[in-house]
Amino acid sequence: MGETVRWLTPEEQRAWRGFVRLHERLGGRLGRLLQSESRVSPADFAVLVHLTDTPQGRRRYQDLARALEWEKSRMSHHIARMAGRGLVVREECAEDARGAFVVITDAGRAAIEAAAPRHVQAVRDLFVDHVTPAELRVLAEVSERVLAKLDEDTV
Amino acid sequence: MGETVRWLTPEEQRAWRGFVRLHERLGGRLGRLLQSESRVSPADFAVLVHLTDTPQGRRRYQDLARALEWEKSRMSHHIARMAGRGLVVREECAEDARGAFVVITDAGRAAIEAAAPRHVQAVRDLFVDHVTPAELRVLAEVSERVLAKLDEDTV
DNA sequence: CGCTATTCGGTGACCTGTCAACTACGTCTA
DNA sequence: TAGACGTAGTTGACAGGTCACCGAATAGCG
Numbered sequence: 026m027g028e029t030v031r032w033l034t035p036e037e038q039r040a041w042r043g044f045v046r047l048h049e050r051l052g053g054r055l056g057r058l059l060q061s062e063s064r065v066s067p068a069d070f071a072v073l074v075h076l077t078d079t080p081q082g083r084r085r086y087q088d089l090a091r092a093l094e095w096e097k098s099r100m101s102h103h104i105a106r107m108a109g110r111g112l113v114v115r116e117e118c119a120e121d122a123r124g125a126f127v128v129i130t131d132a133g134r135a136a137i138e139a140a141a142p143r144h145v146q147a148v149r150d151l152f153v154d155h156v157t158p159a160e161l162r163v164l165a166e167v168s169e170r171v172l173a174k175l176d177e178d179t180v
Numbered sequence: 181m182g183e184t185v186r187w188l189t190p191e192e193q194r195a196w197r198g199f200v201r202l203h204e205r206l207g208g209r210l211g212r213l214l215q216s217e218s219r220v221s222p223a224d225f226a227v228l229v230h231l232t233d234t235p236q237g238r239r240r241y242q243d244l245a246r247a248l249e250w251e252k253s254r255m256s257h258h259i260a261r262m263a264g265r266g267l268v269v270r271e272e273c274a275e276d277a278r279g280a281f282v283v284i285t286d287a288g289r290a291a292i293e294a295a296a297p298r299h300v301q302a303v304r305d306l307f308v309d310h311v312t313p314a315e316l317r318v319l320a321e322v323s324e325r326v327l328a329k330l331d332e333d334t335v
Numbered sequence: 336c337g338c339t340a341t342t343c344g345g346t347g348a349c350c351t352g353t354c355a356a357c358t359a360c361g362t363c364t365a
Numbered sequence: 366t367a368g369a370c371g372t373a374g375t376t377g378a379c380a381g382g383t384c385a386c387c388g389a390a391t392a393g394c395g
Contacts, residue, residue: 030297037308040316043323048203050249050330068381086344094205099382101345106380123343123390142185153192155326161195163318168198171310175205223351242373254352256375261350278360278373 051152058147063140069107070144073129073137076113082129083116089127112136206307213302218295224262225299228284228292231268237284238271244282267291
């Protein structure tokens with residue numbers, strides 16, 4: 026092997042490192058806000074959002090896992106913890122005896138209804154409102170393109 | 181309170197969720213690559229990079245922590261683990277008896293020299309090479325602007 | 336039908352990161 | 366120089382995640 030690596034140019038580095046740091050800091054900040062104001066972690070929040078997307082507030086584990094791009098074991102551990110805190114309950118599945126549903130509880134609904142407005146507001150205040158529409162479009166396009174590439178070459 | 185939240189518009193959502201997912205997936209992928217090819221985690225890598233930036237290959241804990249934007253306790257735990265694997269050593273500080281240095285070892289240098297080219301190549305293959313220079317510039321600008329805001333209003 | 340594949344989810348060991356004290360040292364000031 | 370306050374790093378308990386593996390149920394094929 027020729028060991029010929031094209032290192033990143035300064036502009037490339039600037040973009041790459043900016044991107045990474047931005048996500049780390051923003052994620053950390055939003056997570057702490059969510060946690061401290063609503064006793065809900067970002068992961069909990071994501072689960073609850075996906076549950077409230079369905080009329081019954083219930084979804085199969087596997088289905089949720091695919092939607093969130095989580096591993097099934099993570100799903101299992103996390104739902105167990107959330108169930109422990111009363112945000113969701115687990116329910117057996119009649120059609121497929123292997124499977125199970127995750128169902129949101131009233132406490133779960135209350136939690137997300139309390140958390141959502143503040144969270145959205147924070148996303149606005151900390152991010153969206155500092156980015157122009159044109160820039161948002163670029164971000165969206167870049168994300169989609171790169172994500173598509175990622176999907177492609179794992180297979 | 182009027183409970184008036186401006187929810188995200190579709191374009192805003194698209195950009196925000198794209199951004200979040202992109203980082204998650206890209207981070208996961210790069211991390212696994214690094215780990216599997218070089219036995220070095222992304223966090224290890226970051227530490228080693230910062231150490232090799234100095235001529236002596238040594239830095240104060242606190243200094244490193246600021247550079248990486250890590251909490252001091254994370255620093256402490258992580259360095260302990262890296263020291264356990266022989267990548268760095270801890271060294272007392274003469275001038276300030278409270279403090280200490282983290283010093284890279286030969287094994288640490290070897291590890292990063294093995295890991296860096298592959299890592300950079302992966303960042304290229306999975307990200308940089310799918311983004312135009314203009315888009316990179318937008319990314320960098322947005323990151324810097326938003327990071328600056330974050331710095332501001334924490335204080 | 337019977338055997339193998341695969342899928343669904345759970346489990347336990349282990350690694351990382353956070354939070355909240357805590358120790359020990361340094362600095363500033365009355 | 367004593368006391369208060371700040372700073373450097375550590376520690377332990379805990380939440381979150383990954384990995385490798387397991388057991389049960391189902392699908393699919395000969």
